[in-house]
Amino acid sequence: MSALNDLLAVQTTDIAISQAKHRLTHLQETIDRDSAKKSLSEIDAQIAVCDTEIVAANTEITKVDRLSHEHDDKLIKLNKQLKTVIAPREAEALQHEIAIVTTERSLLDDRELELMGVVETAELRKSELGPLQVSAKSSLASATMALSSVKQKIDAEIAALIEQRSAQALVVAPSLMSTYEAKRKHRPDGAVCRLTGPTCGSCHLDISQGEINSMRAMPVDEFPECPHCGSFIVF
Ligand SMILES: [Zn+2]
Known part of the structure; x- marks a missing residue:
């Protein structure tokens, strides 16, 4: 009957191995690491949105600038023409065109201001997110280290238990x-x-x-x- 006592010792170790393996897959440290990862990726995503907004606004600002210059050149040309025309009807037509171009020019200025506002808001948001990103990165690094350390500890525990189990099993008949x-x-x-x-x-x-x-x-x-x-x- 002592063979069964030996077997009971093997079972006790087998149970300890299963429990350690179960602990390994249900670690609070894994939950903490995953949540730190999620927080960081949320901040990264918000920063990416700001970057996209900044790039889009700056691209449009370049386009608006080019159009503004074209309008300025056109206005110079029209004003020059206005000085040379004599016929009142022709002058009137030119004045009408100058008014249209001036209005468009002013709308372009408005749009540029609006876009600069978009860039400014996005930059401000980014500057607020920066420190949060740094702290989220550091939390993730700590959580990853904590997880790896506890995993190492349990892995070592399992390795020792497996060794113990082999020794215990040696004295039990194979059948x-x-x-x-x-x-x-x-x-x-x-x-x-x-x-x-x-x-x-x-x-x-x-x-x-x-x-x-x-x-x-x-x-x-x-x-x-x-x-x-x-x-x-x-x-
Ligand atoms: Zn029973």
Whole structure:
């Protein structure tokens, strides 16, 4: 029956390995790192929006500038023409054209001011986001380090447990070990258990005193099993 005690030790280590692996995939540090990553990418996205707005506004400012110059040149030309014309009707037509170009020129100025306002607002927003981005980057770096450190610790813990498990398994007969592995597929934490009073530690059902007595009387090379769940019983 001491073979079952050895097997119980293997199971205890197997449970510890599963628990450590479960912890590894459910770390608060992973949640913290992911949330730091998300915060930073949100700030990055807002900065990218500002950059896009600035580039678009500056491109349009260049275009408006070019149009303004064209209008200025046109006005100079028209005013020169106006000085040379004699016919009142021709002068009137020129004055009308000058008025149109002047209005357009003034609209271009308005648009340029508007666009400069857009650039200014976006730059201001960017300057506000800058320090937030720095702090979000630093939070992400700390969270990444914290995660990697806790992962390393658990990985080392698992490696030590696996080593311990190999040593523990060495003393268990291979046939018993394969039966254990098969039982473990159905009851990962209860392929081997002790009784609590008459109660099976795996399925928590009561075993009759008669059955317990006959299990106790079994020869050493036979291994008692719970009549309900098939778990090996260690006395
Ligand atoms: Zn049972």
